[in-house]
Amino acid sequence: MSDSNTDKVESGPESEDACSPQVMVQAEGVWKVFGRNPERILTPRYRDVPKKDLQRRTGCVIALRDVSFAVKSGELFVIMGLSGSGKSTMIRTLLRLVEPTAGALRVADKDVVAMDHEELIQFRRDKVSMVFQNYGLLPHYTVLENAAYGLKLRGNHKEEREARAIEALKTVGLAGWENYYPASLSGGMQQRVGLARALAKDPAILLMDEPFSGLDPLIRRQMQDELVDLQAELGKTIVFVTHDLHEALKLGDRIAIMRDGRVVQVADPEEILNNPHDEYVKAFTRDASPARVFTAATVMEDPEILLYRRQGPLTARTMMEHQRCEWSFVVDRKKRYLGVATRDVIERLAKEKKHILNEEDLLYVQPVPPDTVIEDLFGQVSSGSYHVPVTDEHGRLLGVVRPRAILNALSTEDADA
Numbered sequence: 413m414s415d416s417n418t419d420k421v422e423s424g425p426e427s428e429d430a431c432s433p434q435v436m437v438q439a440e441g442v443w444k445v446f447g448r449n450p451e452r453i454l455t456p457r458y459r460d461v462p463k464k465d466l467q468r469r470t471g472c473v474i475a476l477r478d479v480s481f482a483v484k485s486g487e488l489f490v491i492m493g494l495s496g497s498g499k500s501t502m503i504r505t506l507l508r509l510v511e512p513t514a515g516a517l518r519v520a521d522k523d524v525v526a527m528d529h530e531e532l533i534q535f536r537r538d539k540v541s542m543v544f545q546n547y548g549l550l551p552h553y554t555v556l557e558n559a560a561y562g563l564k565l566r567g568n569h570k571e572e573r574e575a576r577a578i579e580a581l582k583t584v585g586l587a588g589w590e591n592y593y594p595a596s597l598s599g600g601m602q603q604r605v606g607l608a609r610a611l612a613k614d615p616a617i618l619l620m621d622e623p624f625s626g627l628d629p630l631i632r633r634q635m636q637d638e639l640v641d642l643q644a645e646l647g648k649t650i651v652f653v654t655h656d657l658h659e660a661l662k663l664g665d666r667i668a669i670m671r672d673g674r675v676v677q678v679a680d681p682e683e684i685l686n687n688p689h690d691e692y693v694k695a696f697t698r699d700a701s702p703a704r705v706f707t708a709a710t711v712m713e714d715p716e717i718l719l720y721r722r723q724g725p726l727t728a729r730t731m732m733e734h735q736r737c738e739w740s741f742v743v744d745r746k747k748r749y750l751g752v753a754t755r756d757v758i759e760r761l762a763k764e765k766k767h768i769l770n771e772e773d774l775l776y777v778q779p780v781p782p783d784t785v786i787e788d789l790f791g792q793v794s795s796g797s798y799h800v801p802v803t804d805e806h807g808r809l810l811g812v813v814r815p816r817a818i819l820n821a822l823s824t825e826d827a828d829a
């Protein structure tokens with residue numbers, strides 16, 4: 413399609429630079445219309461006709477309607493929407509398993525629309541892997557042969573493909589199962605083989621279309637956890653289709669919500685919940701339990717006072733009296749969290765004529781990372797006498813979680829519902 417779109421994504425050689433997150437998938441104005449003379453649907457006469465009316469008037473089914481989004485390198489990007497909203501069509505279009513009617517597509521720095529047959533085959537073989545809902549395993553191949561299948565298509569030597577398949581099977585927790593056949597594996601294990609096959613190719617991008625939908629809830633949750641871990645470990649770019657909100661919230665760095673072929677909102681999970689774009693998105697989010705969705709980062713606040721270690725006990729006492737606080741968090745010069753100083757401790761240190769607040773004099777209240785979900789804070793918040801400190805990966809104090817903030821977050825949601 414239009415070659416002018418080819419150069420749009422990246423602006424020059426600097427775009428390879430590790431500083432700017434590289435765009436791995438870019439869809440721009442992508443349309444897919446099933447039916448006769450699909451191009452006419454893009455003309456002003458039909459462009460904005462609702463999907464149902466369009467079908468009645470023209471016999472054409474519109475699956476993608478002017479879809480644009482970009483996925484960054486290393487991102488886990490979720491496409492969510494009701495059945496028939498166009499999710500599978502979108503993910504398949506990225507490989508041209510479905511031919512777009514119009515629009516520009518760049519995947520792993522390649523103009524997918526411009527590829528000829530050979531280039532397309534090579535692209536599918538080398539750059540991307542797809543994992544399907546129904547596993548797609550070959551029943552007469554062993555687990556090892558199945559995992560090595562993509563490499564076989566690629567023409568790798570037996571030794572190399574087996575070595576890589578064994579490694580991939582290990583990654584998904586299936587070491588020791590190499591010589592079994594798919595039929596003797598549970599659904600969860602079969603899907604792991606599907607995942608191993610995808611990973612063995614070491615693709616730039618992993619496309620997953622409802623890969624866990626066939627699994628029972630417990631195994632499904634386990635697979636989700638493993639995918640999150642795997643993602644952290646391997647840093648793959650993943651496009652993941654689901655119609656399950658909890659799955660989307662759990663996995664997605666960002667979520668695109670589709671309705672009748674359109675993308676109605678692209679945002680991170682918190683934003684989707686806090687600011688749903690319209691009633692459709694809102695309807696999706698209603699069944700999300702806020703306790704499992706909101707995080708410490710959402711509800712944390714500034715502490716009433718904050719003491720620095722180098723401040724002596726007399727300053728500390730003055731500040732606490734002034735703010736009527738019985739205790740305070742203490743940090744070092746770089747705002748790294750050290751512990752809690754109570755009034756009693758401060759009085760004692762003052763008597764002992766100490767000059768700084770030493771760590772051994774402080775109480776250590778366990779801090780939590782900002783992405784801790786509220787549900788996991790209940791215990792600590794309700795049993796402790798102190799607020800819960802939230803720290804970043806360098807141990808710096810970001811804020812504190814108070815019981816009231818949690819209650820507020822939960823009750824606002826209830827009121828909305």
Ligand SMILES: Nc1ncnc2c1ncn2[C@@H]1O[C@H](COP(=O)(O)OP(=O)(O)OP(=O)(O)O)[C@@H](O)[C@H]1O
Nearest residue numbers: 446473474475494495496497498499500501502655
């Ligand atoms: N080959 C096809 N021919 C005609 N219409 C199609 C074809 N494939 C998909 N569609 C239509 O395109 C629309 C989008 O379908 P798609 O499979 O992408 O939806 P989906 O969001 O993946 O749904 P589900 O959650 O049920 O998998 C639907 O209305 C569907 O009927």
Ligand SMILES: [Mg+2]
Nearest residue numbers: 499500501621
């Ligand atoms: Mg689908």
